[in-house]
Amino acid sequence: MFIEYLSLADFRTYPQLGVALGPGVTVFVGANGIGKTNIVEAIGYLSSLSSHRVSSDAPLVRFGTGQALVRARIVRGQQATSLELELNPGKANRARINRANPVRAREILGILRTVLFAPEDLALVKGDPSSRRRFLDGLLTSLVPHHAATRSDYERVLRQRNALLKSARSAGRFTSSHESTLEVWDHHIAQAGAALVKARLELVQLLQPRVARAYGALADGSKLARAVYRSTLVGQLSDEGGPEPGLQEPAGGDGGLAGLDLEQLRNRYLDALRQQPRREVERGISLVGPHRDELELWLGPAPAKGYASHGETWSLALALRLASYYVLGEDEQVSGSTPVLILDDVFAELxxxxxxxxxxxxxxxxxxxxxxxxAEDIPAALRGGQLTVVPGGVFDGRQTA
Incomplete structure (x- = not known):
């Protein structure tokens, strides 16, 4: 898979931009702050409907305008597909496939697959659990696009349940009315949460050997890299509502959850919820579920967070992205699915x-x-075609780096 052509309109700093691309390596060279990352950010957004830099759409639209357009022509095997995405902050984004009628933006998920490496990836190891949950869910959506709806359903039910818990807290007491309504939402969130947890568990099983393989290729191989899914359905809760942290990997890794079917996970979820109502009302939030789960990363006998050196942290972050690349590239359900690799200002950090x-x-x-x-930061193995980025544009023509 490769991008043959990319065009932007009012995306970030670009009123208009058109760039011809092709297979192999393309290096965008330019001074810091000139707009290089804006280009690859647009490609990443077209692939995942999210940015690796910001959490909302508004900063992606050029200041003073109301809409941005990202268009690309994607070649996969012998087939070319044109994608167009409208970014409409405050309103629903829309997309077109091969210039057909507009559809919901998430209809284009899975057509363009990318794996993006960036300095922000250090947060995958050093950051809080939400960074690793986003990593899992983003990869899950790239691999199985309908899981975007799975996550959306869970987030919708979670908001409703949290609103009920806050209402009970504001009332100062947990009434029978609250209890009966909460029971209804418990069943809804258990169903939606079980589906998301099951999908994540299956993904971590795919990732684990590939993370170990990638880390071994990047580091000296003296430590084994592992990824362990820790769920609030297993063990005690910490004061923050997540699994109690520890220096020992839990027996069985995921606590045996991977062996459960969807119905068994749902029942496990309900059991965990029934142990928490008073505590949840006191906090006004849901304390059990995938929104509180963690992807623990280990190097040898110790958790990476807090124990890995700076170099080990970088190698592990890179290994997570490489494992994503392997998982997507080995997907037998989609031919020609090898992702486009994007390395955004990574080599200056290594x-x-x-x-x-x-x-x-x-x-x-x-x-x-x-x-x-x-340009000298780029290793010789990646010195392919070079494009020079200048304010508002890219030099026409391609030079040899």
Missing amino acids: DTQRREKLAGIVAGAEQVLVTAAV
Whole structure:
């Protein structure tokens, strides 16, 4: 899979931009703040409907305008597909496939697959659990697009249940009316939550060997990298509502949840909820569920967060992205699905050894898009076509880097 052409209208700093691309490596070179990341951010957004830099759409639309357009022509095998996405802050985004009538934006999920590496990826290891949950759910949606609806359903029910809990807290007492209504929402959230947890568990089983493989290729191989899904359906809750942290990986990794079917997970969820009503009312929030779960990352005998060195942290963050690339590229349900690899200003952050190892691993991808402030930061294995980014545009023509 590769992007043949990209055009932007009123996206970030670009009133208009058109860039011809192709298979192999393309390096966008330009000074910091010039707009290199804006280009690859648009590609990432077209793929995932989310940005790796901001959580809302408004900053993506050029200041003073009301709408942004991202268009691309995608080639997968022998088939070319045109995508168009309208970003309408405050309103529903819309999309077109092959210039057909507009559809909901999420209808385009799965057509363009990308894996984006960026300096922000350090948060996958050092950040709070929400960063790792977003990582899982983003990859899940890329792999199985209908899981965007799974996550949306869960978030909708969670908001409704939390509103009820806040109402009970404001009332100062937990009445029989609250209790009966909460029981109804418990069944709704258990059904939606079980579906999301099951999908995440299956994804972590796919990721685990590939994370270990990628980390071994990037680091010296003396430590085994592991990813363990920790659920609030297993064990005690911490004061924050998530699983109690510890220095020992839980027996069985996921606590045996991976062996349960959807109905068994739902029942486990209901059992966990029934132990929490008073505590949840006191807090005014739901304390059990995938919104509180954690993807624990381990290097050897210790959790990576708080124990890994800076270099180990970078290697593990890169390994998570490479594992995503392997999972998507090995998806037997979609032919020609090898993702477009995007490396956004990553090499400036890495030492020489990690630069060379990462470049050697990704150089064989069908399409690799790289941004860099200094061309010399790019390892020789990735010095393909170079485009120079200037304020508001990109130099016409491609030069050899």
